[in-house]
Each structure stands twice: as C-alpha cells, then as structure tokens.
Amino acid sequence: MTPGHKEAAVTVINGNWGLTSLSEIRAVLLSAYGVLVRSFEAAPEEAVHVSLWNRDCPFTVYDQRPYQVFLSARDTYWSQYVYQFSHELCRILTHFDRYKTHRHKWFEESLCELASLHVLNSLATAWKEDPPSGVFEASAFAKHHQSYAEEIERKTPIPPQSDLPAWFNRNIDRLEEDPTRRELNRVVAVSLLSSFRENPALWRDCGWLNRWDARKDSTLSEYLNSWTDCLREHGPNQEPRAPDIVKQLFIADSESSV
Numbered sequence: 001m002t003p004g005h006k007e008a009a010v011t012v013i014n015g016n017w018g019l020t021s022l023s024e025i026r027a028v029l030l031s032a033y034g035v036l037v038r039s040f041e042a043a044p045e046e047a048v049h050v051s052l053w054n055r056d057c058p059f060t061v062y063d064q065r066p067y068q069v070f071l072s073a074r075d076t077y078w079s080q081y082v083y084q085f086s087h088e089l090c091r092i093l094t095h096f097d098r099y100k101t102h103r104h105k106w107f108e109e110s111l112c113e114l115a116s117l118h119v120l121n122s123l124a125t126a127w128k129e130d131p132p133s134g135v136f137e138a139s140a141f142a143k144h145h146q147s148y149a150e151e152i153e154r155k156t157p158i159p160p161q162s163d164l165p166a167w168f169n170r171n172i173d174r175l176e177e178d179p180t181r182r183e184l185n186r187v188v189a190v191s192l193l194s195s196f197r198e199n200p201a202l203w204r205d206c207g208w209l210n211r212w213d214a215r216k217d218s219t220l221s222e223y224l225n226s227w228t229d230c231l232r233e234h235g236p237n238q239e240p241r242a243p244d245i246v247k248q249l250f251i252a253d254s255e256s257s258v
Contacts, residue, residue: 009033009043011066015052018075025050025081027134032082035122036089036115039203041236044092050085058084062097078141079148082123083116090115095210102214104223106175107246110188111206117193118203120149153193156186164191165252172220188250195245205242208235221251 010033012026029050037043046065053059053070061068069088073080090112124146131138159167171184179185196202205227212230217223224243231240 009037009047011047011049013049013051016074017052020074020076023134024076024136027132028078028081029085031123031126031132032086032119033089035119035126036086036093036203039118039200040093040207041204042093042207044089048089048092058088060088060091060096062100067092076136078135078138079120079145082120082145083148086116086119087112090206093207098210099214102217103176104214104217104220106179106181106185107188107220107223108209109179110185110192111209113182113185113189114192114196117149117152117189118196120145121197124149152186153190156183156190158187158190161191161249164249168220168250169252191249192245195249199241201238202242202245204236204238205231205240221247224251 010026010029012022012029014022017025033048044067046067048067048069050069050071052074053072056072058069058071060070069085069092071081071084071088073084091108094108094111096108124142127135127138127142127145131142135141167187174181175184208230209227211234212226214223214226217226224247227243228240231243
C-alpha cells in the first residue's frame with residue numbers, strides 16, 4: 001500500500017484527545033482527506049501523521065516526512081477537526097515547504113481557508129448521504145458542518161466585487177508582512193468561494209503552486225503570470241483558469257495586463 005492510498009495516508013498519534021477514540025478521529029480526517037485529494041486530483045507525496053497540539057494554532061512542520069500535522073481540536077468537535085485538518089492538508093497539497101519565504105504566502109494561506117470551507121460544505125452532504133463508518137451518529141451531525149462553514153462566512157465582511165481591487169491594495173502590505181492574518185485570509189477565501197463552487201476543477205490548478213521559485217515575483221500580477229506559465233508548461237492538459245479568476249477579482253483592469 002503506497003502513502004497516497006487513502007487507508008495508508010493518515011495516522012493519528014495517541015494523545016489526550018478527550019472524549020473520543022483514535023479510530024473515530026481517523027475516520028473523520030480520512031473523510032476530509034478524500035474530499036481534498038479528489039478535488040486536487042493528487043495525493044500528498046508522503047503519509048500524514050496527526051498529533052494533538054495544546055495551543056490554538058494548528059500547524060504542519062516544515063521539511064519532515066512523513067508530514068507532521070498538529071491540531072488543537074478535541075473531543076467530538078468534528079467540524080473543528082475538519083476545518084483545521086483541511087487547512088493543513090491544503091498546505092501540503094500546495095507544496096508549502098518547497099519555497100518558504102516568498103511574499104505571496106498569504107495567498108496560499110487564503111487558499112487553505114477556502115479549502116476548509118470547501119471540505120465542510122462537501123461533508124455536509126457526504127455525511128448525510130454516506131456517513132463514515134465508525135463515527136457515532138455521523139449522519140445526524142452532517143448539518144453542523146454546513147452551519148460551521150456558514151458561520152465563518154457570516155463573520156467575514158466581504159466588499160462588493162467591484163471594490164475588491166481597492167480592498168486588496170489597502171491590505172497587501174499587511175498580508176505580505178504577516179501571511180496568516182486570518183481576518184484578511186478569509187476575505188480572500190470567501191471572495192473566491194463561489195468561483196470554486198461553480199468550477200471545482202480549479203483545485204487542480206492549485207496543486208501546482210510552489211512548483212516554481214515565487215521569490216522572483218515582486219507583485220501579485222507577476223506571481224499569477226508565473227503560475228499560469230507553470231501550468232501551461234507542466235500542468236494538466238487544460239487551459240489555466242484559477243490564476244485568471246484571482247486576477248479578475250483582486251487586480252484592477254489597468255494592472256491585469258502587466
């Protein structure tokens with residue numbers, strides 16, 4: 001069985017996870033894993049080991065294989081497990097530790113917020129129709145995934161689409177200074193959500209992030225152009241879509257041709 005195989009892909013490390021079991025946690029994480037792997041049409045390069053972290057900031061360790069993911073969710077707060085794990089798995093699927101220091105890391109972090117919403121919305125349906133075995137009353141819990149995602153969207157103030165380039169220009173310095181400003185990451189994520197719902201194939205483009213050295217891209221336009229070039233040269237046999245959608249939303253028309 002290779003690390004990319006779903007059943008071999010996720011290991012939950014023993015710890016004080018609270019009122020649940022390792023097998024139940026693993027079943028929840030595998031259901032989230034399945035959604036993102038199908039969306040990206042790619043699996044992590046190595047297995048993912050998940051441990052408990054007694055602080056509020058989940059993270060994935062740089063430069064370790066198998067991947068070492070730390071979550072803070074406990075007990076049977078399944079939506080929190082899904083939210084945190086999906087974010088970290090998206091980091092892995094976008095090759096977060098190939099290039100660690102470029103100024104566009106905020107975009108990866110925003111995409112990971114989007115991935116969490118995507119998986120929560122997907123599992124709200126999947127758990128109702130085909131609940132994971134080994135998770136107590138998973139079918140009844142499914143609606144909570146939807147309400148968890150909706151609450152994040154509700155608390156995220158999104159400017160009108162026509163105002164997004166101005167919002168971006170006001171906030172780009174803050175994003176580049178600290179790529180994990182969650183209140184800003186979520187504006188980007190929720191702004192992209194409808195496009196990814198309408199065209200789930202956009203996730204395939206995201207699997208090619210960090211396949212080039214983004215440290216040479218000094219602006220978002222250059223970064224998106226490099227992403228497009230990478231997709232055309234090495235990516236799937238389809239015209240790149242995701243970079244153009246990001247351009248249309250966040251870059252003013254006068255800049256998009258740069």
